[in-house]
Amino acid sequence: MELINFVKDFAELFEETDANFFKPSTKFRDIEEWSSLVALSVIAMAFVKYKVRLSGDDIRKSLTIEDIFNIVKAKQ
């Protein structure tokens, strides 16, 4: 599991934010499009693509995309 691919998968959940904007260090809550629905999409994406069940708390305690990646990796 590569960080770069995870960032791509993460970016695909957004409709309006340019894909190039997303970096491992991106603080996802600062993205204007971020919402509770996108948070649910991140959880669903982690399950569909990585077979990992994230909890809402995993998202809540993360600051950057890389933080979420690390949780997904640890749960794999």
Next chain:
Amino acid sequence: MYNPFSLKDKTVFITGASSGIGKAVAIECSRMGSRLCITGRNAERLNETYMQLEGSGHLQLVADLQSEDAIRSVVDRVPVLDGIVYCAGIARPLPFQFTGKETLEEVMGINFNSPVILSQLLLENKKIKKGASIVFISSVSGVFCSSAGGSIYSASKGAINGLVKGMALDLAPKMIRVNTVNPGMIDTNIFSEGTITQEQLTEDIKRYPLKRFGKPEEVAYSVIYLLSDASSWVTGSSLLIDGGFTLL
């Protein structure tokens, strides 16, 4: 003592009785004098409910109603009923684009298909008395509103509301009444798998004019009304109980 809401001498069957709304419905119905037959998937938790029932002569049946064999076995074992309360239900919060056949089948299976098949078999086996009352726990979701990631759950509850109108008509000749209770968010463990955070739930509470989620007992009280003779002219209706949520 005069009490039009009494359930004395009524035998009531309750699904999903091992937790949440089903557990509260079972306990409160026993307090109103009914004899109960309760089912749930988890034997230990179902027994916890069973131990809290008042009165005697109650029956507990551990069963996973997703399986048609389990449904048939339950139908064989339940006594003739004056009331049925369908409380078994699940929520799988998922954005629509991530909902596949598996989620659809799981949620519709438990929330909609099972109570439909169960009702048909109970009728076929003459386990529902003339004049009985059937209550479905529906929701505000799918009937009055929905929520992010709640499309399939809403569909299952909307389907229940549609079903009940037709069932009420078709069972009226047998004097069997069929109604739904439509609660807003109730303090249960329906989101215990953790997709929805406590923080989100706390935020959600602010959207309720009465400033709190409902309690399982508060749903149970409306179920008691619909099971009792106090509602003997009520059929095909939906009782909204939501702390004012859908007013806004």
